[in-house]
Amino acid sequence: MTLNPPPSQQTPHSPRRIPNRRVLIVGNYCHDVLIQNGSIVAETLGGAASFISNVLDSSSVSCELVSKVGHDFRYEVTHSPIVVPEKETTVFEAYFDLGIDGIGHADRVLKRVSACDPILPSDIPDSRFDFGMAVGVGGEILPETLEKMVEICDVVAVDIQALIRDFDPVDGAVKLVDLKESGFFHILHRIGFLKASSDEALFMDVEQMKQLCCVVVTNGEKGCRIYHKDDEMTVPPFLAKQVDPTGAGDSFLGGLVVGLVEGLSVPDAALLGNLFGSITVEHIGQPKFDLMMLQRVKDEVQKRKKQCNLSSSHKNDHNEFHERLSPARFSCVDSQLQPKLLVNGHSCDR
Numbered sequence: 001m002t003l004n005p006p007p008s009q010q011t012p013h014s015p016r017r018i019p020n021r022r023v024l025i026v027g028n029y030c031h032d033v034l035i036q037n038g039s040i041v042a043e044t045l046g047g048a049a050s051f052i053s054n055v056l057d058s059s060s061v062s063c064e065l066v067s068k069v070g071h072d073f074r075y076e077v078t079h080s081p082i083v084v085p086e087k088e089t090t091v092f093e094a095y096f097d098l099g100i101d102g103i104g105h106a107d108r109v110l111k112r113v114s115a116c117d118p119i120l121p122s123d124i125p126d127s128r129f130d131f132g133m134a135v136g137v138g139g140e141i142l143p144e145t146l147e148k149m150v151e152i153c154d155v156v157a158v159d160i161q162a163l164i165r166d167f168d169p170v171d172g173a174v175k176l177v178d179l180k181e182s183g184f185f186h187i188l189h190r191i192g193f194l195k196a197s198s199d200e201a202l203f204m205d206v207e208q209m210k211q212l213c214c215v216v217v218t219n220g221e222k223g224c225r226i227y228h229k230d231d232e233m234t235v236p237p238f239l240a241k242q243v244d245p246t247g248a249g250d251s252f253l254g255g256l257v258v259g260l261v262e263g264l265s266v267p268d269a270a271l272l273g274n275l276f277g278s279i280t281v282e283h284i285g286q287p288k289f290d291l292m293m294l295q296r297v298k299d300e301v302q303k304r305k306k307q308c309n310l311s312s313s314h315k316n317d318h319n320e321f322h323e324r325l326s327p328a329r330f331s332c333v334d335s336q337l338q339p340k341l342l343v344n345g346h347s348c349d350r
């Protein structure tokens, strides 16, 4: 199977005097409230952009992040958001009444109870980037935002949740609409990757989309499946003790893009996605990746690249890469970064 990154989307005449910046992440940070049986279990920093930048920063992949928050934003973050003083930060309540550690997200009901402003094309820098990631959670990515991203990025990866979410006008419950009805469909032939969870994949025609771009469908503890043109393959998962599924798909996408930026094939990059997704479900909120684990992963990625350059027969055998990454994954101690919550402007550890 030859699942390689789709060809550059750059137009032939766009000037390339200045080297591209690496990765552009577009999506709002949010406040996540995890609720079980009527009680708040945790309040954490959320938003796909936060989970993804955590993976990229931990993997030393330089990224720029465009995100909007309100006057009440409570977290210290590495990539400063745009503050909209007259608005509140996007808030999601996640109800886990069947348990927080179940299988995937089947038991999670999400409500957007507050929404910050959308991200406009004018909020996005005019530079060029190798990769763009359209990763809204609360409807903040507009069709014109995605259009600007495909103009300025060589390859754009999109989380389908940025395109197909609709919100109940009364209680904010998240509903999904078919991708064809989303208002984004006309741009999708210009993107490189479309990531969907298995629940979200029901809202698109995978057969049709895989002709337009590389489609990656994640499936919780079962790993993921990649579809591109006539090729498809399953990429195996890593074992994990799930504590909270929030952010798994986001960290997956972060890992996939780290792999692609490093020059891995798509299946190998998806394996990195599975690795970061599996670590994320073992934490509430943002995971802190163990430094030794990160170093071992970096070493394995370099070895893998050399191996693939030497022998084409290794290219598609990601089982071997999986076996090499597994011990690295389990060297990760179960340390947990509790995000710093600012209460009345004072930082305190939660």
Ligand SMILES: Nc1ncnc2c1ncn2[C@@H]1O[C@H](COP(=O)(O)OP(=O)(O)O)[C@@H](O)[C@H]1O
Binding pocket: 104, 105, 196, 197, 198, 217, 218, 219, 220, 221, 222, 223, 224, 237, 238, 239, 240, 241, 242, 245, 246, 247, 248, 249, 250, 252, 273, 274, 275, 276, 277, 278, 281
């Ligand atoms: N319980 C789990 N055990 C191991 N890996 C998991 C588990 N849940 C998620 N993952 C990893 O994270 C990825 C994304 O998770 P998934 O739940 O499918 O996405 P989303 O958060 O978008 O619904 C999966 O493809 C898998 O690699």
Ligand SMILES: O=P([O-])([O-])O[C@@H]1[C@@H](O)[C@H](O)[C@@H](O)[C@H](O)[C@@H]1O
Binding pocket: 030, 031, 032, 045, 046, 047, 048, 049, 051, 092, 110, 137, 161, 245, 246, 247, 248, 249, 250, 251
């Ligand atoms: O869990 P996941 O589907 O990967 O992604 C989640 C979003 O669906 C949710 O809206 C947001 O509040 C979380 O912080 C996280 O980004």
